[in-house]
Amino acid sequence: MKCNKFRENIVLDLYGELDNKEKAELEEHIQACAECAKDYEYSKSVFQALEDAETEDIPEPAWDSNWGKINLAIRDKPKPQPLFGLSPKWTYAAAGVTLVFILGIFTGRFWLPQKQAGPISAELSQEYIQRTLAQHFENIKPVLVEMANYTAQDNGNGTVLLDKAAMENLIIQNILLKSLISGKNPTAVQILEDVDLVLRELANIDEGDSGTKSMIKKLIDDREILVNMKILQHM
Amino acid sequence: MNETEIVQMAQQGDTSAFRQLFEENKRRVFTLAFQYTKNKEDAEDILQETFIKAFHSLNKFKAQDDTNFSSWLYRIGINASIDHLRKNKMKKDNYIDSDQLPSISSDDGFSQPEHAIRIKEIRTKLDLTLSQLPKGQRMVFILRHYQQLSVKEIADTMKCSEGSVKKQLFRAFQMIKKRFKSLFPEDNYEMQ
Ligand SMILES: [Zn+2]
Numbered sequence: 367m368k369c370n371k372f373r374e375n376i377v378l379d380l381y382g383e384l385d386n387k388e389k390a391e392l393e394e395h396i397q398a399c400a401e402c403a404k405d406y407e408y409s410k411s412v413f414q415a416l417e418d419a420e421t422e423d424i425p426e427p428a429w430d431s432n433w434g435k436i437n438l439a440i441r442d443k444p445k446p447q448p449l450f451g452l453s454p455k456w457t458y459a460a461a462g463v464t465l466v467f468i469l470g471i472f473t474g475r476f477w478l479p480q481k482q483a484g485p486i487s488a489e490l491s492q493e494y495i496q497r498t499l500a501q502h503f504e505n506i507k508p509v510l511v512e513m514a515n516y517t518a519q520d521n522g523n524g525t526v527l528l529d530k531a532a533m534e535n536l537i538i539q540n541i542l543l544k545s546l547i548s549g550k551n552p553t554a555v556q557i558l559e560d561v562d563l564v565l566r567e568l569a570n571i572d573e574g575d576s577g578t579k580s581m582i583k584k585l586i587d588d589r590e591i592l593v594n595m596k597i598l599q600h601m
Numbered sequence: 602m603n604e605t606e607i608v609q610m611a612q613q614g615d616t617s618a619f620r621q622l623f624e625e626n627k628r629r630v631f632t633l634a635f636q637y638t639k640n641k642e643d644a645e646d647i648l649q650e651t652f653i654k655a656f657h658s659l660n661k662f663k664a665q666d667d668t669n670f671s672s673w674l675y676r677i678g679i680n681a682s683i684d685h686l687r688k689n690k691m692k693k694d695n696y697i698d699s700d701q702l703p704s705i706s707s708d709d710g711f712s713q714p715e716h717a718i719r720i721k722e723i724r725t726k727l728d729l730t731l732s733q734l735p736k737g738q739r740m741v742f743i744l745r746h747y748q749q750l751s752v753k754e755i756a757d758t759m760k761c762s763e764g765s766v767k768k769q770l771f772r773a774f775q776m777i778k779k780r781f782k783s784l785f786p787e788d789n790y791e792m793q
Binding site for chain 1: 636652657722727751768771774784
């Protein structure tokens with residue numbers, strides 16, 4: 367083997383990267399070659415000098431401010447959310463999607479032309495409507511609670527990542543329910559109309575849009591949507 | 602909750618899970634970036650870039666036997682460090698010109714201040730030398746010497762052969778040896 371190869375192995379030996387065979391060959395060569403022996407000694411001195419000077423202080427950055435900037439950047443452009451594999455909050459919304467489907471079958475049947483005109487809900491039991499309404503409120507509540515607790519200071523922190531598809535399904539469900547109960551339950555209709563406003567705003571909001579979020583919070587507060595929902599569910 | 606579960610939550614857009622990943626990996630990424638750039642502000646930029654990039658490509662990450670989240674993130678950190686320097690040329694004023702430093706004889710024991718000056722001289726000389734190395738060599742040296750990754754780990758992380766890592770480590774060290782000659786004035790060592 368030529369000296370050049372041993373020069374490389376001298377460095378690798380300092381870093382413990384030689385196997386036993388290579389190490390033995392290197393030692394043997396150094397015994398016989400003055401130049402490589404000299405390089406070996408000098409390399410060891412340089413390596414030792416680096417070791418001596420090694421304990422360099424790593425500065426302590428402001429971690430929170432760095433996270434703040436990262437958080438801002440990842441909130442500016444929310445990741446497109448798949449409908450499934452949602453965060454726990456959104457399993458509610460996903461449950462809503464199934465409900466819309468069921469409702470669609472029911473209402474679709476009543477909307478068929480051969481059926482005589484009349485209130486859509488005429489043949490749906492009051493009990494079914496109540497149950498569907500209660501389920502719908504359960505689906506929507508996490509979103510409303512989250513928005514009601516929103517403060518401009520924590521913009522982004524802890525707020526739901528809005529999933530447009532799930533939001534649209536909630537809107538559709540809301541509309542369907544409204545037509546089901548129209549003329550039957552004015553209190554519930556009023557709540558659904560308020561919820562409709564909120565959902566439409568939410569469906570069009572961009573993450574980080576603190577102005578709209580504050581506006582939605584005010585809407586939920588002013589119209590006492592959550593309170594009314596609770597009252598209705600216990601009637 | 603294990604790392605895989607946290608990563609899965611983050612992949613679903615859960616930013617508090619992503620924050621947890623930040624907390625667990627921030628120091629390692631920042632330290633690497635600082636050792637590479639020798640500049641706190643640059644290292645903070647790289648830290649942010651690394652996590653922002655990671656967040657946006659989170660769906661591409663799949664835990665496998667040989668890749669966990671930390672090493673996947675580390676790779677992004679390495680690339681961000683190298684890319685960062687490409688964008689912002691190394692600031693010359695981060696480095697003291699070696700000619701301005703007093704030459705300290707090393708032949709007998711140092712008093713405390715002399716020792717401190719010598720340490721400073723070694724570090725400055727090393728920083729200056731590293732700043733002038735090709736980026737790949739520089740990164741390989743940082744990863745092996747400071748981060749203490751093995752040649753094999755570096756090859757895996759940088760997606761190149763072990764032979765190429767060895768060659769780059771050797772070249773980086775040879776350059777340091779050449780530049781350190783003035784630190785050993787009594788040694789009449791000649792480079793090849
Ligand atoms: Zn030789």
